[in-house]
Amino acid sequence: MDNRTNLDDYLAGLGISDADENAPPPPTLEMSAAPLPTLEAAHEEPRVVLDRFLKGLTARIDPSLTYEIHEAEDALEAEINGEAAQKLAGRDGRTLHAIEVIAYTVLAKQAGRSDLRVRVDVGGFRRRQADTLAKLAERLAVQVTKSGEAHELQPMPAADRRIIHMTLKEHPDVMSESVGEGAARRLVIKPRHG
Structure with a gap:
C-alpha cells in the first residue's frame, strides 16, 4: 500500500476525506484507538463533533492526554493537558495551529x-505565549515612548498581533497598527502624539 492511500485512509478516519472509512488505518496507528468522526455524521452539534475529533486525536497521539472543551461566544475552546501535551505545540506553535x-x-x-472558530491550547502554551507577547508590547511601549521613534515588529499571525493591539489599546503614550499584506503583515508601535 502506498503512502498516498495511507494518508487518504487516515484523513477519512478524521472525517476530512472521501476515502473509504472501512480501509485499515496506517500501520503506525494503534488499532485500539477511539473511532474518529465519519462523513455520515453531518450537521451534529459542534461541541459533539469537536469532542469526538479530540477524543480520536488524543487517543492516537497519547492515550494519557486529557482535554476539556468550553464554549465561548464565537468559538469552541479546548485545552489539552497531560505530560506530553507540551510537545503538541510544536515549534513556534505550528503543530498546535495545524490541529486548530x-x-x-x-x-x-x-x-x-x-x-464557529476553534481555539486549542496545549499545556497552557497559548496562555504563556500571550503573557510573553503582552510583556514584549509593554517593553516596546517604554522604548518607543523614550525614543519617540516607531518600532516595527517581524511579521506575525493575526492572533499574536491582536494580543499586542489589545495590550496597547489604552496606553496613553503609544499606539499600534498593522501594516502589510498576508503573511508579511506586521505591527508598528508608534508614539500616540506627535
Whole structure:
C-alpha cells in the first residue's frame, strides 16, 4: 500500500476525506484507538463533533492526554493537558495551529458551522505565549515612548498581533497598527502624539 492511500485512509478516519472509512488505518496507528468522526455524521452539534475529533486525536497521539472543551461566544475552546501535551505545540506553535485548522475543517464539514472558530491550547502554551507577547508590547511601549521613534515588529499571525493591539489599546503614550499584506503583515508601535 502506498503512502498516498495511507494518508487518504487516515484523513477519512478524521472525517476530512472521501476515502473509504472501512480501509485499515496506517500501520503506525494503534488499532485500539477511539473511532474518529465519519462523513455520515453531518450537521451534529459542534461541541459533539469537536469532542469526538479530540477524543480520536488524543487517543492516537497519547492515550494519557486529557482535554476539556468550553464554549465561548464565537468559538469552541479546548485545552489539552497531560505530560506530553507540551510537545503538541510544536515549534513556534505550528503543530498546535495545524490541529486548530484540522479541527475547524472537521467542525465546518460535520456540523455545518464554518462561522464557529476553534481555539486549542496545549499545556497552557497559548496562555504563556500571550503573557510573553503582552510583556514584549509593554517593553516596546517604554522604548518607543523614550525614543519617540516607531518600532516595527517581524511579521506575525493575526492572533499574536491582536494580543499586542489589545495590550496597547489604552496606553496613553503609544499606539499600534498593522501594516502589510498576508503573511508579511506586521505591527508598528508608534508614539500616540506627535
